[in-house]
Amino acid sequence: MAYRAPVSQMLFSMRAVAGLDAAIEGGLYPDLTTQLVAQILEAAGDFAAERLEPLNRPGDLAGLRKDGAAVRTPDGFPKAYQDWISGGWNALPGPVEHGGQGLPILVNTACVEMWNAANMAFALCPILTMGAIDAIEAHASPDLKERYLEKLVSGEWTATMNLTEPQAGSDLSALRTRAERADDGTYRIFGQKIYITFGEHDLTDNIVHLVLARLPDAPHGTRGISLFLVPKILPDGSRNDVVCAGLEHKLGIHAAPTCTMSYGEAGGAVGWLVGEENRGLACMFTMMNNARLAVGVQGVAMAERATQRALDYARERRQGRTVAYTGQGMVAIAEHADVRRMLSSMRGLTEAARGICFLTAASLDAAGRAGDVEARKAAFERASLLTPLAKAFSTDIAVEVASLGVQVHGGMGFVEETGAAQYYRDARILPIYEGTNGIQAIDLVTRKLPLSGGATVRAEIARIRASATRVTKEADERFGALGPRLREATMRLDEATAWMLAALAEGRQDDVLAGATPYLRLFAMTRGVACLADEALAAKAALAAGETDPAHEARIARARYMAEAHLGETEGLARSATAGAAALPAADALAV
Amino acid sequence: MAYRAPVSQMLFSMRAVAGLDAAIEGGLYPDLTTQLVAQILEAAGDFAAERLEPLNRPGDLAGLRKDGAAVRTPDGFPKAYQDWISGGWNALPGPVEHGGQGLPILVNTACVEMWNAANMAFALCPILTMGAIDAIEAHASPDLKERYLEKLVSGEWTATMNLTEPQAGSDLSALRTRAERADDGTYRIFGQKIYITFGEHDLTDNIVHLVLARLPDAPHGTRGISLFLVPKILPDGSRNDVVCAGLEHKLGIHAAPTCTMSYGEAGGAVGWLVGEENRGLACMFTMMNNARLAVGVQGVAMAERATQRALDYARERRQGRTVAYTGQGMVAIAEHADVRRMLSSMRGLTEAARGICFLTAASLDAAGRAGDVEARKAAFERASLLTPLAKAFSTDIAVEVASLGVQVHGGMGFVEETGAAQYYRDARILPIYEGTNGIQAIDLVTRKLPLSGGATVRAEIARIRASATRVTKEADERFGALGPRLREATMRLDEATAWMLAALAEGRQDDVLAGATPYLRLFAMTRGVACLADEALAAKAALAAGETDPAHEARIARARYMAEAHLGETEGLARSATAGAAALPAADALAV
Incomplete structure (x- = not known):
């Protein structure tokens, strides 16, 4: 049940959702081609699968040893780390003037996902190093930069x-x-x-x-x-x-x-x-978009890994029969409707979260690389808006998907040796660290919605609406209710956003905070399914152009499933988001 | 942060939801008074809090030791078990002719919750013994009964x-x-x-x-x-x-x-x-209603314990300030809207699940005790219908509530010493054993909905509708949107049920199975909020009668919150329940 780096899906999502081709053509990513990106991702995927994944369960079992002032990581970790930095992986996104490769955040984001899917405990360390590089690069004196950046970029420290x-x-x-x-x-x-x-x-x-x-x-x-x-x-x-x-x-x-x-x-x-x-807090905030995105990507990684393991198990484990099954003996449990439903949600939620993370990464790239100031500002605000979605949604669904992964395994899921339980345990930190998901929701409604007087969020909703419109125009029955459901959810998001902006303007801070978390989920679920809709449209175009990859049909089915099975929750979320503080029982009432 | 057995809330729920008073008056529970029930629950709660809870974390840390053929439980477990059976707690529901006390399942259900809230690993053992007693009593030869029942009822074996x-x-x-x-x-x-x-x-x-x-x-x-x-x-x-x-x-x-x-x-x-x-499987099925209910009750127990611990922490831990806060320094995090929302959902989901479990237990009592055959049959079918809801809903929400409990603790939640993480780990077995929750959903739609040609489920929906009508008639603004939301959810449940019955009649097995899990959640959430509505009505009556317990206001606020914040999800659930098998991606599509 080895990890398979989802390289072709990542590349497809980068192109269909995050505008990789346009960014390359527009000169945002000099010297980069989609082919080169594919090569980088393949190499990273190999390293993750071959060197990091084998250390994951032994590392979980062995844990750490405190030895006086020293802390010993599990066997194999120091060597793997040396090989990892020797491969240049730590330096991938680092500044060129300090020895980095200066590759886009988008490309590094896909790599970060792979390191974490294979071994989250290991991959956590460089996330912190990369955050520190950002802070030092932006704020430290030339002397400090000179002394520390090169070795942090290489990963020597x-x-x-x-x-x-x-x-x-x-x-x-x-x-x-x-x-x-x-x-x-x-x-x-x-x-x-x-x-x-x-x-x-x-x-x-x-x-x-x-x-x-x-x-x-x-x-x-x-x-x-x-x-x-x-x-x-x-x-x-x-x-x-x-x-x-x-x-x-x-x-x-x-x-x-x-x-x-x-x-x-x-x-x-x-x-x-x-x-x-x-001014220390301001310095810390500089790197927060990147670090929060990285934690969101850890969520995608855990969800991807849990999905792969559950799927592998479900295709191997045989129990019972289905109506359609005509073979000998028992059927693989992946064929049972209820297991298919769980696996479909796991896969769909993972891809939706990845889409949001890739969009955020591409926006951060544009914020740092676009030609004119206006474009950089707009991209930075878009990244700022999307960051709490990327962090909170991806990590919430990581816990949900890891839990479903345990469930798909049945009794075997509760036994540590299958590995499903480790994801359920590991993933649980993600909604907590780097700003709890409650803090992310508060950040979204109080600091991100007001950006450019609400124009930033309205532009994002317009993009989602455009995806819905494109789907509807196709009038393709394979899309099922994807168009109408996405349009409906967009309308709810639009109304809830208007409500939030009005409540902010009127100083109804309590009402805004009471609805922050359901609002974030409403926003992210709608944004995520819109990403899948963009993928479905691109998949349809690829099929029409004669491509025969079965992944294309799967992308269409996934977008449809997610719209039909998960956008229904936006009704309740929109209501909760706009219910106001009076709808929440007082803290005293909870204690009796 | 010690466990506080929620005795007065349990008793209130038994009376307002599960008809304890009527059962006593109707002679179903001879020799029982509400006062006696209260005394039993108080004593059980004391034993749970004083003797079982202190062994919970040490037991988790120590684990088990295999010693040749023997298995050693953690220190204190053998002594606690002896004291527990000496107290007569194992014999509580056992048959009188074999030394049991013959107390109602409803009363034992509340006790089972308390043992499990205090120490689920310990309390799991007697659940299996009680199940075996049921099977032996119903099916074994007089000789076997003679040889084994007395010692199983006492708990000596x-x-x-x-x-x-x-x-x-x-x-x-x-x-x-x-x-x-x-x-x-x-x-x-x-x-x-x-x-x-x-x-x-x-x-x-x-x-x-x-x-x-x-x-x-x-x-x-x-x-x-x-x-x-x-x-x-x-x-x-x-x-x-x-x-x-x-x-x-x-x-x-x-x-x-x-x-x-x-x-x-x-x-x-x-x-x-x-x-x-x-005929072994039929013998096993005899005890399944009871055992599945018991696992559902374990879910309530984990949810209750996780809620109490999170609430205690949130009332003690201070961070930041709220708009309303005028005190010195930082405010207890229980005052923050987002934390209040989490705690409100934890408390509300727990009480809703408890209501369903109590209803199931009371129906099982009536099935075994009612005077005439028709009433026994109706009660047995009602218990059969409610059992998969009790098992699956209570255990699903146990995992959700335990996860929220970790979240409320922030970083402390991920650290094992607070205890929040143990509930998150322990609870995860509940949706799996004694029939996975997917199996429960299949049982509900394929075996329980057709009972008495659909009359059993229609009667249950009629009861829920009656609760919604009573709430609406009160026209009490403290109820907020409880009436309309519950009516709306009931309508969705009604329609989805009709769809399921039609699909069953038409032999569309695949469509039925594809929607089974969302249908179960739709049913249970609606049934659970109806239990809370019954509690709110009883609380209002008690206030009107001059009672001043602040718990009554809290019950009204809880029912309102759950309707407004959680019944919204019934829209999406109803859609998913009735989407049919064609809406699910094929297993092959998940693998690419």
Whole structure:
């Protein structure tokens, strides 16, 4: 039941949904061809399947070993990491001037999916490094860039993000880690951070910690937070005053260390300021779109892997017979209607989420690469709008799909040896970290809907409507109710959006927040099925052009199924999104 | 964050939903008063909270130890079991003539919920014993009853159900375990069974295995299966030829042994026939309503426990501020709209599932106790109809609620020490065992809808409609849209039911099976909210009568919230239920 990197489907989605061809033709991706993209994805898929996947279950079983101050990753992880960076995979999206390959985020997104599908615990580490590269590149002094970027881009060193403290999780204004100015222009950091992913490990010689802390004279709240770079090993080769004080015992990702980090227990950890004093949160926000997208992609990865494993099992496992079955003995359970329904939802939700992630990635690329300022701004706002959808929807469906994957396996799903249970455990972190999905929903309604006075969201809805219209115009019976259902859902999204914008304008913050999560799901489900509709249209065109790949018929069937089976939920979601805060029982009422 | 047995809510639900008062007045429960029920529940709740809950996390951590042929349960389990049976708790629902207390299934159902909420791994063992008691009582010879029932009723011995084999899971026609007739009227059993819960343990001296096996001259398929009683210790005190060959390494319920059992490796395990030869499956079906209800109740238990823990955490954990908050510092996260929404759904889904389980239990009581034959038949059919809802809906929502419970905890939810993750792991078995939820849905549409030519299901829908009408008539603005939403959902259920009955009549088996799962959810969600509506009406009456318990206002708010936030999904469910098999992609299309 080995992992098969879905390279041709990814490429198809990049072209049909995320505009890869147009981006290449428009000069956005210089030196890139679809053929080259395919080659890169094939090579990444091979590495993922052959080198990372075999370490996944052993890593889950072995877990981590704390050995004094050191943390030992499972057997095979250090070697695999060295091979992975030697292959240039860490440097793929990195800036060319610091040794990176400067490839588009879209291409890297597909690679990130494959690393994570094969071994999420392993692949989590570079996500943090890539986020740190973004922050350092955008905000650090030339000196710091010179000293750290090249080795982070190559992957010779890794990086961490230190935000959370016991009393400061979703609300960073409460954080207490403090920074003191030293005479030499550096700082001394004191405090404890929790949930630091790969805060300590044996993959590399050095680890670069980005730490949020407060200066003695800083203003209260989030406007008094600064960002510091605190390396494990100082430039002179000595050990900095930072240690891993403990590892969490977690539900999943057992091979990824989640550390409590102690700074300054022996006089102060040496740190360098990144960006300006008291502007640390803004620096962190710079990289948030990318990091949140990456977590969304982890969701796609878990969903893809769980779907593949369930499908393999369902095609092999035989139980009972179906009405249509005329063969000997029992039929593969994949033929049973109820199992087909589960597998169809798993596959469809996964593809919808991937479409959203690819759209987000392509928008980020355009935001950084488009020729004129207006286009860059529009693309950046589109990426900003789509990012909470990519993060929250993909990770919510990852948990749902992983749970369905266990169900398809029946009793075998509850037994750890099949591997289905590991995805169910691993995936559960995704709706939580990098901003809980509740925080994503709040971000969507309070910060993203108002972008350009609502024009950004309205443009997105117009694109969805255009997809629905194109489907309807085809009047192809293979599309079933795809057109009408998508049009209906778009209308609901449009109305709920107008309601949200009005509520924001009227200052009805409570009403907006009460509906944020169902609104996000309504938006993402509609956006996701529109991605599938675009794929179905492209598949139809390919069939008409004489292509015979059976995947094309499958794409049409998938879009239809998702519209008919999943867009129905948009009615209830639209109602909940616009019900207002008065519809929610008070917290007191829940306690009796 | 200790478990608080929800005794007053259970009692309220028994009265407002499950007709406890009428059953007592009508003589169905002789010698019972609501006061006595309350006392029993209080005592059970105390035992659960004080003796079982403290062993739950230690048991999860310690797991089981296989020691040669023996299986050691975690520290404290054997003692707790002895105390539990000494308290008479195992004997609560058992037949009086074999030492049981003969209490109603409804009362025992509430107790089963409490044992499982406190410690599901522990509480799983007696569920199997109670199922075996039902089967032995209904089908075994007087001699076998004499020899085994008293000790199973007291709990001095436990029992197991041996159905599954590697190649025979949901489809038992494929089973291969064989039975040979011996000269003395006993049988010799040979074969291997898997997933045998508490197949071996150290809680009791003897274990009574009920084993499905095939006689040499048995017809093929399920009509050639016989049921045998195979004790671990033979009547002469010697060890029978049955051993635990291995334990599964599972996602959850780590303290409950899941055994591979080998029969007859040393000449044949001695077994006694239960019921007639080749009628074993019918004997198993006898106890299935009860056992499936019990698993549904485990779902309610997990949901209740996860809700309590999330609520406790959310009331303690402080982050950020709300618009309404005027206090110092940060606000409890239970005040945030998005967290309130999660907690409201957790609480509402739990209560809806409990209502369905109580209704099912009361119907089973009436089926066994009502005065005239017609009433018993009607009650039995009602219980048969409700059982798949009780099993599948309660266990599906258990997984959803446990997952929301993790989410409410944020990062702490992914860390095992908070306990939220254990419920997420433990609950995942519930939609699988005792007939997967897909099997439940198939049972509902193909076997339960046709009962009495459809009159049974139509009567149930009429009851739901009556609840909706009563709510609407009250015209109480505290009910919000409860009346219209429930009426709308009832109409959808009615139409989908008519579609199902027509499809069955026309022999469109594939269409029926394709919609079975969404139909079950549509039915259960509507039935569950109708239970909450009945509670809201009773709560309103109690307030009008001068009662001041704040729980009454909460019941009204809960019913309203569930109708407004969750009945919307019935639109999509009704569509999916009636979409037919053609709407499902073919299995081949999923593989490309």
